[in-house]
Amino acid sequence: EVQLVESGGTVVQPGGSLRLSCAASGFTFSIFHMNWVRQAPGKGLEWVAYITDGGGTTFYADSVQGRFTISRDNAKKSLFLQMNSLRADDTAVYYCVRGEWFSGDYAFDSWGQGTLVTVSS
Amino acid sequence: EIVMTQSPGTLSVSPGERATLSCRASQSVSTNLAWYQHKFGQAPRLLIYGAATRATGIPDRFSGSGSGTEFTLTISSLQSEDVAVYYCQQYANWPPLTFGGGTKVEIK
Numbered sequence: 001e002v003q004l005v006e007s008g009g010t011v012v013q014p015g016g017s018l019r020l021s022c023a024a025s026g027f028t029f030s031i032f033h034m035n036w037v038r039q040a041p042g043k044g045l046e047w048v049a050y051i052t053d054g055g056g057t058t059f060y061a062d063s064v065q066g067r068f069t070i071s072r073d074n075a076k077k078s079l080f081l082q083m084n085s086l087r088a089d090d091t092a093v094y095y096c097v098r099g100e101w102f103s104g105d106y107a108f109d110s111w112g113q114g115t116l117v118t119v120s121s
Numbered sequence: 122e123i124v125m126t127q128s129p130g131t132l133s134v135s136p137g138e139r140a141t142l143s144c145r146a147s148q149s150v151s152t153n154l155a156w157y158q159h160k161f162g163q164a165p166r167l168l169i170y171g172a173a174t175r176a177t178g179i180p181d182r183f184s185g186s187g188s189g190t191e192f193t194l195t196i197s198s199l200q201s202e203d204v205a206v207y208y209c210q211q212y213a214n215w216p217p218l219t220f221g222g223g224t225k226v227e228i229k
Contacts, residue, residue: 035218045157045165045208047218059216095164105171106212107155111164 002026002110004096009115016086016119022079022096022112030054030074033099035108036081038092046092049081050099064090086119093117123147123211127221133229140196142224144209149189153213156185156194159223160205168207169194196226204228 008020036048049070050059058070069082093114100109124147134140152172159165167176169185182197209221
């Protein structure tokens with residue numbers, strides 16, 4: 001069974017930093033592209049970041065570009081999100097999400113339960 | 122950036138009745154569209170990809186249609202367990218990958 005378990009969410013002050021982790025199990029982590037998706041309180045889903053299977057290519061939403069860094073450790077089956085210069089509007093539940101290619105179609109086929117990040121003084 | 126717009130914001134449907142959700146893209150995404158179901162307190166779940174292909178384990182009361190800029194998710198006979206927020210998402214032109222604002226489905 002595919003499992004994605006996020007950790008690291010907490011309350012942090014504006015301007016602060018935080019590192020989220022995602023532990024993957026039940027599948028061959030090293031061959032899948034991965035993502036972070038977030039949901040602010042009362043809002044919809046927002047894609048945040050993407051990383052290829054080997055970690056050589058990353059993409060970011062404009063809202064986090066230059067402040068967040070996605071990375072992975074395939075040996076430890078782990079995905080990370082380093083979050084710097086945090087702002088109040090970064091407050092959200094952050095989901096670790098597996099991306100799957102279905103013969104040319106790309107979709108988020110497995111999601112973790114999420115970890116809550118609250119940016120507040 | 123491709124903007125996805127969903128309607129209505131909230132849909133109230135009687136048990137056993139049909140629910141029809143709409144999603145519109147600001148430019149053509151061909152059939153590069155997915156639908157997700159998000160129940161309160163749970164992780165989102167992939168329902169449909171390629172605009173019309175059901176993901177593994179998804180009941181056949183869920184169906185997707187459309188191409189270009191207009192898409193529909195249909196729940197043919199609404200069950201109580203279908204209460205959730207439903208999101209469409211395009212992957213035709215990214216980054217960024219973009220979601221619609223969601224449609225909340227509730228029981229009438």
